[in-house]
């Protein structure tokens with residue numbers, strides 16, 4: 001049985017190397033080859049002893065996910081659809097901006113939370129991704145983009161766990177993946193630039209604060225339990241006041257001094273002035289010493305099965321003003337990658353029918369672009 005080395009954080013890789021009779025500094029060298037150089041061929045790893053390379057060849061691989069398709073939007077956003085087997089596909093989206101490059105990553109195939117406004121939620125839950133499958137999205141995107149841009153510099157500076165799935169319902173695979181992102185021998189990202197987004201899995205927020213504190217975004221979407229129970233069914237288990245308390249506890253350990261609340265603007269559902277006033281009251285009631293959150297209003301990306309509609313721009317602006325006037329920093333998210341269905345919540349839009357999605361996608365993707373170079377990468381013909 002060969003092991004996929006993308007499955008390991010540095011401690012895991014060290015343990016693996018020790019089983020092969022190798023010291024920790026060898027694990028560090030190997031880790032750097034894989035994540036900093038994008039190497040997958042052990043023969044390339046010239047500073048490793050030949051005997052170790054031979055051992056690795058028989059016991060390990062560096063295995064990316066097969067790419068089903070790739071799309072590039074006119075605004076530079078790139079979306080990849082990856083095959084995770086048994087007809088399941090997950091997506092990662094790269095969003096370039098002037099001062100940063102952000103990769104949006106998936107944590108599960110499907111999602112069990114079942115939010116009403118989310119196409120992944122409508123799809124249902126298929127399975128948790130392995131650590132290797134989470135890390136592979138970053139490994140592939142970073143090294144593919146570097147190769148294309150002909151640079152040795154880091155292209156992806158930020159990661160947001162905002163693709164498909166609820167990351168805190170795949171906790172044991174998530175944490176080692178975050179450690180790989182943060183490790184100076186791998187991607188060396190700042191904790192402030194790695195964001196876990198959650199619909200509010202309270203006990204796991206507490207664990208994350210201790211195990212691996214990174215920036216946190218909480219998908220709020222409603223100012224009261226009645227409405228949130230309906231939009232985010234997990235609220236029935238962890239109601240808003242408990243969620244707010246968990247946010248305050250998280251802040252004690254967090255690398256940033258605020259939590260970002262995401263709020264998807266749904267026409268006539270959660271976007272009225274009264275809802276904004278309730279949010280202000282909610283935040284003030286839980287604020288303690290001062291303002292501790294930011295709001296990110298997300299224009300809803302509609303899909304037919306939801307029966308919901310995007311709030312109008314005037315409504316969004318009026319809503320934002322009520323929050324801002326109360327001293328809460330509020331931004332309205334730009335939609336990116338609209339033309340390739342890479343905007344939030346659209347990631348799963350095309351994979352709702354889970355039967356033979358891989359074949360179906362492969363047929364439909366007539367404009368798929370082959371990843372340039374590195375033909376050795378596992379890759380499905382599209």
Ligand code: SAH
Pocket residue numbers: 117118119161162163164165166167197198199217218219262263264298299300301302303344345346
């Ligand atoms: N499960 C996690 C992370 C993935 S969802 C969470 O819920 O936070 C990432 C973000 O996209 C969440 O804020 C989610 O509410 C938002 N989202 C989901 N569907 C959307 C849609 N159709 N339009 C706009 N945003 C959506």
Ligand code: SF4
Pocket residue numbers: 111112113114115118119120121122163164165166198199219
């Ligand atoms: Fe799952 Fe997040 Fe979608 Fe809700 S919004 S169904 S938690 S992926």
